Amino acid sequence: KAGVTQTPRYLIKTRGQQVTLSCSPISGHRSVSWYQQTPGQGLQFLFEYFSETQRNKGNFPGRFSGRQFSNSRSEMNVSTLELGDSALYLCASSSLSTVHEQYFGPGTRLTVT
């Protein structure tokens, strides 16, 4: 089975721009979660989608949004980028039967200059 894939792997953007990151879960997994990892704040939960609906949400400003498509692929969008948005963005997927067992992708490294 193919693992979780995230594209792009690396991204450099300028302050004020917006960015869209993509995540393709493991085949058959319908739950997708997004996390932000920074040296200062550690790992923080952004949101979780299940069957195209946002099910859980972390404490992030409205500039961070996401969606999930009918094929379970998910995108997250960050608008009006700030320097502090530079981070590793991780996506994880899980199935209904093993909802607590999340499989992570390799992450997208976003650098905002």
Place this chain on the structure above:
Amino acid sequence: AQKITQTQPGMFVQEKEAVTLDCTYDTSDPSYGLFWYKQPSSGEMIFLIYQGSYDQQNATEGRYSLNFQKARKSANLVISASQLGDSAMYFCAMRERPKTSYDKVIFGPGTSLSVIP
């Protein structure tokens, strides 16, 4: 208030020895789940083990076991027979299940484990 505490920022262990990574948590919800993840230098997070708050037995997965002490709110990870490939960051995490709002997933700051040959 910090909800997940990992008091050992860095640890060393001799190859083939057992090691315990500490994790304490704070929640007022009766229903929650506790997780451990491993993150090697490559960056990818690897799920290791899960313990539900209502599980009667401590979770085990191969060389990994979770020492769950509910009254003390601790969920320590025990790695038996350490291998060089176990060198990585280890994160303890909790998913709270409040009845009236979203689940919340919280990670601890991590413990860096180095296995010495």
